[in-house]
Amino acid sequence: MQEEIKRMHPNIKKVLVSEEAIQTRCAELGKQITEDYRNLGKVPVVVSVLKGSVPFLVNLIKYIDLDIEFDFMAVSSYEGTESIGDVKIIMDLNRSIKGDHILMVEDIVDTGRTLKEVTKLMFNKGAESVKIVSLLDKPSRRVIDITADYVGFTIPNEFVVGFGLDFDEKYRNLPYVGVLKDECYQ
């Protein structure tokens, strides 16, 4: 706790999810994912949605006790704190996923638009199955009826930064998830 206070960024108003809680939850999720995928008979492909999911991916895969492969894709849905509606594929996978079991790794499920689009894309590419693991879930903001298969933490309707999540590309490197001080948006 002392360590966390010491490392608290001056622009952070409050910590919503601590570094310790994230590590504990990654271990729990990794164990559950290992059990669920163990008997598939085929190596799952872990697809990380850039850039926000990278810290979560790095921590989560340490606890997946299976042979896995991973790949990356990038989509855009937000500018600043506002949704810009359409989800655009900025960077696509550069491998075939035909017949593969896909585990999508997301930073946060907010409106659900991104998840809906990337899930559709995975099936269009011939994926056998698609599951989603998201570090955070903000169900109060949902406009699309979609849920992640594995969720780290359900959070209230607040714009959060840290552990991969940015505000205008900053704060992604914070080891916790927090809320910015109001003056940061002015």
Ligand code: 5GP
């Ligand atoms: P959705 O398509 O579900 O509305 O949004 C998903 C994407 O929006 C996330 O991958 C993330 O990049 C961004 N996003 C949604 N809520 C937040 C938030 O509270 N903070 C940050 N930094 N990004 C968010």
